[in-house]
Amino acid sequence: MIFIHLRMEVHIISPFGFCSGVNNAIEMAKKARKSYSNGIYLLGMIVHNEDVVKELEKENMHIIDERKSNLLDELKKIPNGSIIIYSAHGHPYIYEEIAKKKNLIQIDATCPFVSLNLKEANEFEKGTTIYIGSKKHLEAASFYFNCPSSYFFDIDTFSFLRKGEKKPKHVITQTTLSEDEIEKAMEIIRKEYMEASLEKSVCFSTKSRQDAIKKLPNEYDAILILGSTYSSNTNKLASISIDKGFKTYRALNLEELKKLDLKGIKKIAVATGASTSKKTLEECSSYLESL
Numbered sequence: 001m002i003f004i005h006l007r008m009e010v011h012i013i014s015p016f017g018f019c020s021g022v023n024n025a026i027e028m029a030k031k032a033r034k035s036y037s038n039g040i041y042l043l044g045m046i047v048h049n050e051d052v053v054k055e056l057e058k059e060n061m062h063i064i065d066e067r068k069s070n071l072l073d074e075l076k077k078i079p080n081g082s083i084i085i086y087s088a089h090g091h092p093y094i095y096e097e098i099a100k101k102k103n104l105i106q107i108d109a110t111c112p113f114v115s116l117n118l119k120e121a122n123e124f125e126k127g128t129t130i131y132i133g134s135k136k137h138l139e140a141a142s143f144y145f146n147c148p149s150s151y152f153f154d155i156d157t158f159s160f161l162r163k164g165e166k167k168p169k170h171v172i173t174q175t176t177l178s179e180d181e182i183e184k185a186m187e188i189i190r191k192e193y194m195e196a197s198l199e200k201s202v203c204f205s206t207k208s209r210q211d212a213i214k215k216l217p218n219e220y221d222a223i224l225i226l227g228s229t230y231s232s233n234t235n236k237l238a239s240i241s242i243d244k245g246f247k248t249y250r251a252l253n254l255e256e257l258k259k260l261d262l263k264g265i266k267k268i269a270v271a272t273g274a275s276t277s278k279k280t281l282e283e284c285s286s287y288l289e290s291l
């Protein structure tokens with residue numbers, strides 16, 4: 001009897017690799033390392049991927065992880081004259097005043113799509129904007145502090161954490177939510193505030209990655225989502241894949257992928273979160289193709 005071993009068929013879902021905001025933040029950090037000999041401190045995980053952050057750590061940068069430390073307390077401890085780099089997700093602007101007093105050289109790696117949200121909120125009449133986001137995420141937490149007149153609708157509890165005095169008219173969201181959860185939030189918001197209209201939603205990178213999974217045909221045995229469990233946009237990709245009924249696997253990198261039980265999977269599609277590198281994708285897809 002002859003046994004034929006068919007290799008796994010692997011489809012890479014596009015777009016893949018770093019989004020523009022993540023790529024820009026990493027390049028800014030690397031450029032800073034080349035330009036300055038002073039200590040460099042990344043205030044908050046500059047992008048939400050542990051492997052990327054470890055690579056920067058190897059280049060002698062100090063990472064202050066917002067999951068483990070209070071950023072404000074840590075900022076106060078940074079030696080005067082050091083360099084600080086703010087994360088792609090933004091930062092409360094109060095940090096800038098503290099940094100100035102300590103003569104820190106400040107580099108802002110905030111993604112332009114994140115900054116645009118605050119800019120738009122400031123252009124609307126004060127106190128008339130509702131922001132939808134997760135207060136546990138640095139992007140939304142920063143907005144909460146930087147735009148104190150705004151309403152804040154928490155996506156984790158689907159309830160308001162803060163309300164204003166005026167009637168809200170405009171709604172803007174954290175850049176990495178899913179369209180389904182925004183719709184659910186809007187239904188709740190409109191019950192109370194009929195006039196509130198969604199002005200600005202997720203960023204282009206988030207939307208195109210989510211749409212690509214939504215459009216996938218049902219011919220795959222499974223979907224592999226590559227990215228950190230701390231990455232908001234990656235978590236949404238996994239939720240969408242599960243909601244579509246796909247068997248969904250998750251891994252940060254090749255090491256984690258090798259631990260997964262992929263028995264019976266013959267055809268797989270692979271998606272990457274916005275802070276997962278092409279190198280990780282290539283390593284993982286080569287491994288899958290070898291099975």
Ligand code: SF4
Binds near residue numbers: 205
């Ligand atoms: S996911 Fe969107 S908002 Fe976040 S860094 Fe990337 S481009 Fe910017």
